[in-house]
Amino acid sequence: MAAYALLASRPALRPAAVAGGGAGIGLLAAAVLLRQPRLVPWALAAAGGGYAATRAGVHVVDGWAALAGAGLLLAGELGFWSAGDDPRIAVEGSLLRRRALTTAVLVSAAALVGFVLLGVAAVAASSGLVVAAAGVAAAVAAVGLVLRQLRAP
């Protein structure tokens, strides 16, 4: 993700990509080495922020953003897996295989959704306010759903 942001950015914005990507890698390494899962979201935010910074002033939508998002999710899943795993606990092989398969399916599905979203955005780019309103509604609904689940799991 950090490498992609570095390669895809304009020369003027490369420092931002390097800073974001470097911070993301550093935080992820710290999360894994220190076994602190709470650092993983910060690592993802730093890497995502670095990528977003490289898109400033670019009017063309990046078609690979869906894969970048899926890559971020994969990094997050693997980061949480490594940081939260306790080596003292013996894990059954079938559970490991199932978890790896679940992660692969999830990342694939996420990439597919990302591509669909980008496609819809390209088609409805001229819709302006309607799309923005739908986006806000979706965001609010998503956050509300998450908070509700958090309150009563």
Place this chain on the structure above:
Amino acid sequence: MNAAASPKLRGYAVLSATGLLAALVTGRPELVALTAPFLVALAAGLLLVQRPRLQARVRLGSVRAFEDDEVEATIALAAGPAVERLDVYLRLPAEVVLVDGRNPVSLRLARGERRELALRLRLDRWGGHRLAPLHVRAAGPLGLVTWEAVLPGAPELRVYPREAALRRALPPRETQLYAGNEVSRRRGEGIEFADLRPFAPGDAVRRVNWRASAKRGELWVNESHPERNTDVILFVDSFAEARLDRTSTLDLAVRATAALADAYVGRRDRVGLIGFGGILRWLVPGTGVVQLYRIVDALIDTEIVLSYYWRDLQVLPRRTLPPSALVLALSPLLDERSVGALLDLRARGFDLAVLDVSPIPFTPRPASGLDALAYDIWALRRDALRHRLQQAGVAVTEWRPGVPLQGALEEVRAFRRHARLARV
């Protein structure tokens, strides 16, 4: 089970909300594509999750065993809905070692599945060990929500100390009234010849010594020593112990007490127990195998309880310390309160013998310097304390690990043979 949101759920929720709002503010669809995977993970993880209904129970192959035995423990699990990830951890005391099996373990239970996890455990030390609690933690498919529960584990596992076989026990000076294996110093009906005396009305004819009667011209009868039982009180000092690695003076004392109780019960003696420490315990003297089990059961609950308060021996019921009983104390002589109680017993006229379970081998001597000097002074003071007890007429001997208990008892026996009672 208590539910909790994982750091992943909170992190993904915050990332999703931030990303979507940033996409709206900046008007960049890439940020939506960047955020969408986390929303997908949240939606999938929360929609697929099911509250687990789990039953877990721990069974033991045997609830009674001896030191160094191995026992089987089984954790039986039964799931209602499928549990994607289940962490199971049975907390084991330090004296119980896992030999075979996996603990803790992480596994998956399908819907309605029943599973048994077998553990083979080695029991390193005597005592009442509780294999508890059983910790279980279940997680949903993506680990966004976890449920935790602490369940009561197995019933108490009682591990008895291994007893050393004793060829002969230490005999008390005085015997009691009932029949036993100890030849009494009194005269009466028995097998051991004691003396001759003139015939008296009421004497049985079979006791007449015809050879002596013919020589003296009047009837003389044989007198004999009767075989009687004795009262023995085993006194275990649990005020303090010296420990090195996994062995301690208390371990040695408890094993020796079990061996002594076995030997005395085998001689049909009445045996009682006093556990003198932070917690004062006692068992009224009794005979038979039941009493032996009572003593061993009481012994394995013996532990060092740190306390600055103690009860004097005065609180003991009178029957616990019968007169003419042999009080056999096993003590590391580390605590002034125990030494005071032993001297008190001696002053009250009890036949007292002390096995000093030496803490010296459990305390390595410093190489040099003031610490080494302090160590030497401490060892000398221990010698002086033993001498003080001997001066009071107490048979005391030092018993070190590796020396057979029988050897230490023979030292006490030799001292008692030659020592005379002192007035204290």
